[in-house]
Structure formats: structure tokens, C-alpha cells
Amino acid sequence: MNIDFTGxxxxxxxxxxxxxxxxxxxxxxLLGDTYEMHVILTAEKHRRLAEITLKVRDHTLVGIEExxxxxxxxxxxxxxxxxQAVRLRERKLTxxxxxxxxxxxxxxxxxxxxxxxxxxxxxxxxRVPIKPMSVDEAIAALDQSRAGAVVFRNxxxxxxxVIYCRPDGNLGLIExxx
Numbered sequence: 001m002n003i004d005f006t007g008x009x010x011x012x013x014x015x016x017x018x019x020x021x022x023x024x025x026x027x028x029x030l031l032g033d034t035y036e037m038h039v040i041l042t043a044e045k046h047r048r049l050a051e052i053t054l055k056v057r058d059h060t061l062v063g064i065e066e067x068x069x070x071x072x073x074x075x076x077x078x079x080x081x082x083x084q085a086v087r088l089r090e091r092k093l094t095x096x097x098x099x100x101x102x103x104x105x106x107x108x109x110x111x112x113x114x115x116x117x118x119x120x121x122x123x124x125x126x127r128v129p130i131k132p133m134s135v136d137e138a139i140a141a142l143d144q145s146r147a148g149a150v151v152f153r154n155x156x157x158x159x160x161x162v163i164y165c166r167p168d169g170n171l172g173l174i175e176x177x178x
Contacts, residue, residue, distance in 0.1 A: 001028065003037045010043035016070060023078045030085045031056045041070055050077040059088060130160060138163045139171065 003021065005012045020039060027035075035056040042049040047066055050073035054061040061084040065076030132153045133141065142150045142163055149164035154175070162174040 001033050001035060001037070003039065006038070006040045008040065008042040010041055010048075010070070012039075012041055016041070016074065019071060020074055020078070023074070026082050027054070027078075027085050030082075030089050039074075041073070043070075048073045050074045052077045052081055054081055054085075056088075061085060061088070135161075135163070135173065142171070 001024075003017075003024075005017060005020075024037075035054055037055075038053045040049075040051040040053075042051070046068060048068060048070045049064070049066045050070065052063045052074075054063075061081055063077035063080035063084070065073045065080065067073045067076065126147070128147075128151050130151055130153050132155050134155065138150045138152045138161070141152070142165070149162055151160065151162050153159070154161045157175070159176050161176075164172050164174070166172045
């Protein structure tokens with residue numbers, strides 16, 4: 001946390017510095033302790049203007065308030081910054097995060113084991129691209145492929161499905177539950 005104070009036509013005293021730092025607790029709690037802040041206090045005739053610029057990560061928050069008293073101006077500018085920080089935090093928390101769709105799947109072919117039925121070992125690993133196709137197109141692709149299974153994305157459900165040859169000669173379809 002780095003805070004710079006600038007006074008234009010007025011002296012920024014230690015009491016205003018301590019007051020500003022004490023009021024930053026909520027912003028520090030919301031955004032963490034890694035930010036840069038520049039406080040500009042300006043005196044023009046009977047008006048006192050407070051302008052606070054807060055730089056956090058890749059965002060810049062600005063609060064400006066004008067009143068007759070420097071503390072009141074600081075309060076107003078800090079309140080505006082707090083509202084902006086709350087909005088920034090809420091935007092970050094409510095953003096929908098969607099996983100990237102899987103583009104390839106690893107198929108492991110298990111070899112027969114002579115020791116026990118519970119143990120299998122992988123004898124071949126193959127990376128298979130997942131292409132969008134209907135069930136009929138997947139059956140046609142299974143007839144043309146040398147592998148015993150086809151992994152595809154069903155456009156009707158937008159889910160990954162597997163079609164494979166069963167030991168009895170029929171075809172099996174694996175669909176995930178919705």
C-alpha cells in the first residue's frame with residue numbers, strides 16, 4: 001500500500017494523513033493490500049476539493065468530492081471509492097466461469113492379464129480428437145476406423161459421447177447424464 005499526498009494551495013497535515021489511512025480499512029479488506037493511491041487536496045476560495053485515484057491490478061478507481069471542509073471532502077471521495085471497490089469485487093465474484101471444452105481424449109486399451117482379473121495394464125495409448133457429429137455419423141466413422149470406439153460431441157446435447165463395438169457384435173453408446 002503506497003499513498004501519495006499532494007496539497008494544492010493548502011498544507012496536508014499529519015492529522016489528514018492519519019484520518020485518510022484510518023478510513024481505508026474497508027477498501028483494504030475488499031481489494032487487498034497491493035494498491036497505489038494518490039490523494040490530491042485542493043483549496044479554491046471557500047471550496048475544498050478532494051480527488052483520490054486508486055490503482056489496483058489493472059483497474060483505476062477515482063473519487064472526487066467538493067465541500068467546504070477538507071475532512072468532509074475526503075469522506076465523500078472515500079465513500080465513492082468504497083462503492084466502486086464493492087462493485088469491482090462483486091463483478092469479479094459473479095463472473096461466470098465456464099470450463100474450456102475438451103478437444104482430445106486419451107483412450108487406453110487394456111490388455112488381458114493372466115495374473116488376476118482385477119489387474120489390467122495399459123498396452124496402447126492414443127489421443128483422439130473430439131469432433132461434433134450425430135450418432136449416425138459416429139456409426140459410419142466407427143465402421144471406417146480401426147479402433148473399437150469413436151469419441152464424439154453430440155450437437156443435440158453438446159456433450160461428449162462414446163460409441164463402441166460390444167463383444168456380442170452390437171454397438172454400445174455411452175452418454176453422460178444431464
